[in-house]
Amino acid sequence: MKLHVTAIKNVTNRIRLFTLTGTGALPRYTAGAHLDFDLGDVGVRSYSLVDFDPIKDQLDAYHIAVQLEPEGDGGSQAMHALNVGDTVSVTAPKNSFNLHVSDAPAILIAGGIGVTPIISFATELHHRGHPFELHYAAQSRDVCAFAPELEQAFPDPLTLWLDDHTRIDVAQILADAPAQAHIYCCGPKGMIDAVRTAAETAGYPAERVRFELFETPQREVDDAAFEVEINDGRCFTIPPGKTIIEVLEDADVDVMYDCQRGDCGICQTDIISGDPDHRDVVLSEAERASGKVIQICVSRAKSARLVLDI
Numbered sequence: 001m002k003l004h005v006t007a008i009k010n011v012t013n014r015i016r017l018f019t020l021t022g023t024g025a026l027p028r029y030t031a032g033a034h035l036d037f038d039l040g041d042v043g044v045r046s047y048s049l050v051d052f053d054p055i056k057d058q059l060d061a062y063h064i065a066v067q068l069e070p071e072g073d074g075g076s077q078a079m080h081a082l083n084v085g086d087t088v089s090v091t092a093p094k095n096s097f098n099l100h101v102s103d104a105p106a107i108l109i110a111g112g113i114g115v116t117p118i119i120s121f122a123t124e125l126h127h128r129g130h131p132f133e134l135h136y137a138a139q140s141r142d143v144c145a146f147a148p149e150l151e152q153a154f155p156d157p158l159t160l161w162l163d164d165h166t167r168i169d170v171a172q173i174l175a176d177a178p179a180q181a182h183i184y185c186c187g188p189k190g191m192i193d194a195v196r197t198a199a200e201t202a203g204y205p206a207e208r209v210r211f212e213l214f215e216t217p218q219r220e221v222d223d224a225a226f227e228v229e230i231n232d233g234r235c236f237t238i239p240p241g242k243t244i245i246e247v248l249e250d251a252d253v254d255v256m257y258d259c260q261r262g263d264c265g266i267c268q269t270d271i272i273s274g275d276p277d278h279r280d281v282v283l284s285e286a287e288r289a290s291g292k293v294i295q296i297c298v299s300r301a302k303s304a305r306l307v308l309d310i
């Protein structure tokens with residue numbers, strides 16, 4: 001779709017809220033959905049749709065909030081270069097971070113700009129009259145996106161955790177959560193790892209804990225090249241700075257993927273042999289330890305070669 005930027009609002013020094021419209025009604029979506037933006041030379045970047053109003057049958061605008069990352073990979077810089085009146089090229093909304101449909105309470109945990117899909121969840125749950133808690137962690141109030149709006153919309157469920165006052169304690173939040181609660185977390189990898197560890201310690205089954213990673217996977221400075229062998233016998237070298245998916249696609253190998261951040265699980269691939277270096281936020285500790293599957297969008301290898309069932 002081609003959409004027009006019809007409004008831009010500064011939410012904080014680094015976060016801008018963009019309003020996008022088309023030429024008529026826009027495709028509907030569910031809370032937690034995102035748009036993929038084609039940013040030309042920068043590539044494709046995903047941004048979650050954010051809603052303080054329940055999603056209507058007739059949609060005439062999308063809203064996304066983007067935090068500028070001056071040291072990032074260019075996506076947020078390209079978005080912040082947009083002006084009102086510009087046109088952007090996006091996919092229809094996609095959702096790999098859905099709300100459950102049971103009556104169980106929801107515990108929403110957001111870190112930084114990862115609050116955007118969590119706001120849409122809170123709006124939807126509030127609209128349904130469904131019990132939920134909303135925990136939002138940020139470094140300080142001045143970098144906290146939408147704090148006044150959240151305090152007004154969700155005064156009881158909301159707890160703001162500000163690092164310069166009280167750091168979020170995810171282990172305690174999960175320990176205090178109502179029985180059968182479903183956990184949703186969106187934020188940086190450190191927060192997701194902490195929530196996953198706390199959830200496993202507290203005995204939450206995997207189907208009641210869902211994540212969305214809100215940062216571009218970081219390359220590690222000591223990444224080394226390794227080899228990947230696939231079912232037809234071809235072998236590829238994965239250099240530092242390239243993912244398995246990128247190398248396989250360059251060679252016209254058909255692979256399935258979506259997020260390319262390691263949080264949707266769509267690219268999961270069986271390992272025939274080799275030792276993976278997991279960088280995703282999808283797998284449980286038991287799945288990691290098994291060494292039987294790998295998310296080929298972000299993960300690498302500790303061994304010199306991985307043989308994959310592709």
Ligand code: FES
Nearest residue numbers: 258260265267297
């Ligand atoms: S594409 Fe989403 S986890 Fe790999």
